[in-house]
Amino acid sequence: MLIAPVVVAAALLFGTIVHRVLFWALDRTSRGREQGLRRSLVRRARAPLAFILPLVAVLIALPGARIPTGYERPVEHLATILTYIALGWGLSAMVGVLADATVGRYNLADPDDLRAREVETRVFLVGRAANVLIWILAIAAALMTFPNIRTLGTTLLASAGLVGLIGGLAARPVFENLVAGLQIAFTQPIRLDDVVVVQGECGRIEEIRDTFVVVRLWDERRCIYPLTWFVQNPFENWTRGRSGLVGTVLAYAPYGFDVESLRKELPKILEESPLWDGNEQSLQVVDVTEGKIQLRATMSARNSTDLWNLRCFVRERMVGFITAKSST
Numbered sequence: 001m002l003i004a005p006v007v008v009a010a011a012l013l014f015g016t017i018v019h020r021v022l023f024w025a026l027d028r029t030s031r032g033r034e035q036g037l038r039r040s041l042v043r044r045a046r047a048p049l050a051f052i053l054p055l056v057a058v059l060i061a062l063p064g065a066r067i068p069t070g071y072e073r074p075v076e077h078l079a080t081i082l083t084y085i086a087l088g089w090g091l092s093a094m095v096g097v098l099a100d101a102t103v104g105r106y107n108l109a110d111p112d113d114l115r116a117r118e119v120e121t122r123v124f125l126v127g128r129a130a131n132v133l134i135w136i137l138a139i140a141a142a143l144m145t146f147p148n149i150r151t152l153g154t155t156l157l158a159s160a161g162l163v164g165l166i167g168g169l170a171a172r173p174v175f176e177n178l179v180a181g182l183q184i185a186f187t188q189p190i191r192l193d194d195v196v197v198v199q200g201e202c203g204r205i206e207e208i209r210d211t212f213v214v215v216r217l218w219d220e221r222r223c224i225y226p227l228t229w230f231v232q233n234p235f236e237n238w239t240r241g242r243s244g245l246v247g248t249v250l251a252y253a254p255y256g257f258d259v260e261s262l263r264k265e266l267p268k269i270l271e272e273s274p275l276w277d278g279n280e281q282s283l284q285v286v287d288v289t290e291g292k293i294q295l296r297a298t299m300s301a302r303n304s305t306d307l308w309n310l311r312c313f314v315r316e317r318m319v320g321f322i323t324a325k326s327s328t
Helices: 003-029 037-064 072-103 114-143 147-158 160-187 227-232 259-271 304-327
Strands: 195-198 201-208 212-217 222-226 245-254 276-289 292-301
Touching: 003 037, 037 072, 072 114, 114 160, 114 201, 160 227, 201 222, 212 227, 222 227, 245 276, 245 304, 259 276, 259 292, 259 304, 292 304
Parallel strands: none
Antiparallel strands: 195 201, 201 212, 212 222, 245 292, 276 292
16 A cells, blocks of 8 residues: 555655756856846746656656555546646746747847837737636646536537626636737737826836736836727827937026027037937927026937936036026
8 A cells, every 4th residue: 555655755756856956957057148048948947847857757657556446547637637737837938938038139228129129028928828828728628637527518518608608708808908918919009118108197118917017107106007908098109110219308598598509509418428319409499488488408319218317417417508608
């Protein structure tokens, strides 16, 4: 009676030791390659193989074990269920490795990061959809090993009218977001790091998750929207066609201020900063109030981060220039 438990325990121990030794060796050979394919493989496969290797060892050892009479079927059934789970987990890990390998070919820190953001958004959303599909199939396959559930499934398929309608209505939000995610992945109305205006709030796409999108606003607040919102509602996307952006800086000056002197000074201010891309620059009087005129400086930068910092730099220099001119 103790032979089968001893064999299973020994197989589990052997599989665990193999896992530890294997990843100890991989960790040592992949140091310094945090962004490489090998490091991604180590990171993604560590947890699934901690489950799969001992399971494989047990499956290999079971035919030689003396399983007590009457326990053969339950043991075989359990092994089948665990195998389906292992296959699902392994395939999910491989999807992650392929995603890392694809995204790793592009540099998101590149000033002109439009292509990188397109690829990362598409890979992330398609990868998520693939993982959902893999786990649905793995769990469904495991459940169908139970005779009662298989019979229930056949019965439901035979009379799927009302039950199918109820099930479809219950699962509608899940499938709507799944379809919306795939639609966003391929048509890309939004991408990671896009600058958008949603319901009057300007911010950047910080995360695109399975069911929602996180928009980070300029004051570090986060607005959460369901994926379907970006498919069903209008919004502004300032970086839809290119990474470069045009921004403005507003300042006030007293009547009598020499606007032309600031207009000549603006290119010099911009040239002091490496954030300016050299494309757009202008200065205009856009409004007048009692005792003051409103000035608007326009400038361009390669991406939203550079533009924010450039605007702050120009604003400081404009205020200093206006103060110095006004005091003379």
